[in-house]
Each structure stands twice: as structure tokens, then as C-alpha cells.
Amino acid sequence: MTIADYNLAIGDFVTYDRGIGATGGVIYQITENVDPVECTVGQYSRKSKNTSPYYRYRSSMFYMTNAGKKVGLKEKEGYIRLRPAFDFFATKLGKNPGGVNGTKIVHHRDLKKVVKMDIVALGVKYLELGNFIKDIASNKGMQVE
Numbered sequence: 001m002t003i004a005d006y007n008l009a010i011g012d013f014v015t016y017d018r019g020i021g022a023t024g025g026v027i028y029q030i031t032e033n034v035d036p037v038e039c040t041v042g043q044y045s046r047k048s049k050n051t052s053p054y055y056r057y058r059s060s061m062f063y064m065t066n067a068g069k070k071v072g073l074k075e076k077e078g079y080i081r082l083r084p085a086f087d088f089f090a091t092k093l094g095k096n097p098g099g100v101n102g103t104k105i106v107h108h109r110d111l112k113k114v115v116k117m118d119i120v121a122l123g124v125k126y127l128e129l130g131n132f133i134k135d136i137a138s139n140k141g142m143q144v145e
Helices: 073-077 108-113 119-139
Strands: 013-016 026-034 039-047 057-065 079-087 104-107 114-116
Touching (some): 079 108
Antiparallel strands (some): 039 057
16 A cells, blocks of 8 residues: 555645544644565574573564565555644644654554545634634623624
8 A cells, every 4th residue: 555545645734543532633744655665574583581491482573675674564564754733632642753853653554544634624614613603702792803
């Protein structure tokens, strides 16, 4: 899967929903896209620090490109980097993403959770909300400017 399959591009404003209010209304901007890399799987064993006879050896996996370069899981699967652009009521997770320069990494397998935002439509809805609140306040007898 690529970001073009989800109708996304670098520079788009998006939301990323990981579940019940995980980020709290943060709008992100896509700043980087790294496509998946063709890899082979390598495996090696190393001694464990545990002295139990059942856990003496531990095996680990790693990924290698065809050129012999070791790559991580995120490069193997591909990822996008999101930078927070605006937040409404951000949670701690939404305000302080733990990536490089305060960014968030989303693997290509999770692109279904990334939704493109129409900023103009969002602005119009908030303008309508403001007018609605003014109408209610004036009906209650409050002075509205």
C-alpha cells in the first residue's frame, strides 16, 4: 500500500485516529513519505542473560535489503511522518508526539486510520457553530457583539 492508494500526498492536512480520543482533535500535516523496501529476513541467536536452562538462547530477527544493508521494520513496511499543525483539545499524546522534532510516524499498514481533512469545510463548520452560539446567547438576553 502507498499513500496514493489512500488519496493522500505530502503536505496534506490529516487526522490520525488510534482509538477513543487518543490524540484529542489534533490536525497533522504529512511531511515525509518513505516507501516500503524489498527485504530478506535474517535471524541470529545470542546468549540470554537469564541463567535458566529454558531461556539460554534467544533468537532475534532483522531485515536486510538486497544490497546487504540492515533496515528496521518501519523502512521494511514503509511509513509517513506527521507533524502536528493545530489542536483543539489535545491530550498529552497528541501534544507531544515522541518522534524526531516532535513528529509522529504512521506505518503504511495503519494508513486506514489517517483521514484527509478539508480545512475550508472545517472552518465553515466552526463559523456556523459561532453563529449558533451567538443566537443562543442573544435569545437568553446576553449582549453579543
